[in-house]
Structure formats: C-alpha cells, structure tokens
Amino acid sequence: MAYCALNDIKKMIPETALIQLTDDTGTGVASQDAVNEAIAQADAEINAYCGAKYSVPFTTVPDVIRKASVDIAIYNLYSRRAEEIPQTRADRYKNAVRLLENISRGTISIGIDPEPAEKSEGASESNRPLCDRIFTAGRMKDF
Numbered sequence: 001m002a003y004c005a006l007n008d009i010k011k012m013i014p015e016t017a018l019i020q021l022t023d024d025t026g027t028g029v030a031s032q033d034a035v036n037e038a039i040a041q042a043d044a045e046i047n048a049y050c051g052a053k054y055s056v057p058f059t060t061v062p063d064v065i066r067k068a069s070v071d072i073a074i075y076n077l078y079s080r081r082a083e084e085i086p087q088t089r090a091d092r093y094k095n096a097v098r099l100l101e102n103i104s105r106g107t108i109s110i111g112i113d114p115e116p117a118e119k120s121e122g123a124s125e126s127n128r129p130l131c132d133r134i135f136t137a138g139r140m141k142d143f
Contacts, residue, residue: 001059004073009077
C-alpha cells in the first residue's frame with residue numbers, strides 16, 4: 001500500500017505541471033507509471049527513516065507520513081525532468097527529510113506508538129546499572 005496517491009499529488013501541483021513531469025511519450029496525459037515510481041521511491045525513503053522507530057510499512061498511514069510522501073514524490077517527479085527544481089519544492093523536500101529524521105530519533109510523534117523491539121531468542125537482560133559494570137572499556141583495553 002502506497003502512502004499517497006495520484007489524487008494527493010494533484011491537490012498540490014497543477015495538472016499541466018504533472019503532465020510535463022511525467023508524459024514521456026507525448027500523449028498529453030500524466031503517466032500513472034511515472035507517478036507510481038515517484039511514490040514508491042518516496043515511500044522507500046520514508047521507510048528507511050521510520051524503520052528505526054516503527055514497524056514499516058505502515059498499515060494505517062498517519063497524516064504526517066502521507067504529507068511527507070506527497071512532498072517527496074513531487075520532488076522526485078521534478079527530479080526526473082527539471083534541471084533546476086523550484087525552490088518551493090526543494091524546501092518542502094528538505095522539510096520532509098528533516099521531519100523524517102526527527103521521527104526516527106523519536107523527537108516527533110506521528111500519532112501511533114512505536115512497536116517494542118523484539119527480543120532475540122536466547123537473549124538476556126541485565127538489571128545492573130551501567131556504573132556497576134565489571135568489564136569496562138578501560139579494563140578490557142589490554143585484552
């Protein structure tokens with residue numbers, strides 16, 4: 001499931017711009033394949049960031065993720081054609097990436113709880129504080 005759709009993109013850029021960015025064959029209509037590819041690339045980028053904190057792909061797409069997907073997908077569409085990407089689109093892309101970085105660090109919430117990390121089979125946990133460690137880096141340096 002994609003995080004955004006063609007209709008989401010059409011709300012953000014004019015149809016004529018979408019046609020110019022995707023019509024590789026000169027048919028005068030936007031290419032759904034080109035849009036799908038831009039969305040897939042955007043979603044892969046989102047998953048790369050959000051996978052550090054959440055189980056991805058998201059089954060229910062939070063609004064903030066949909067918005068990031070739209071902005072990144074539009075940037076990807078401009079990257080296909082334009083020598084120089086419009087500043088507004090470049091800024092929106094940078095803002096989306098900054099948002100994703102903050103999501104991956106856990107400083108911004110997307111409105112759902114992250115899934116707890118799975119424990120490896122046979123893994124153990126310690127109830128001792130770090131200051132109570134016996135094998136520190138200093139003690140282990142000569143081994």
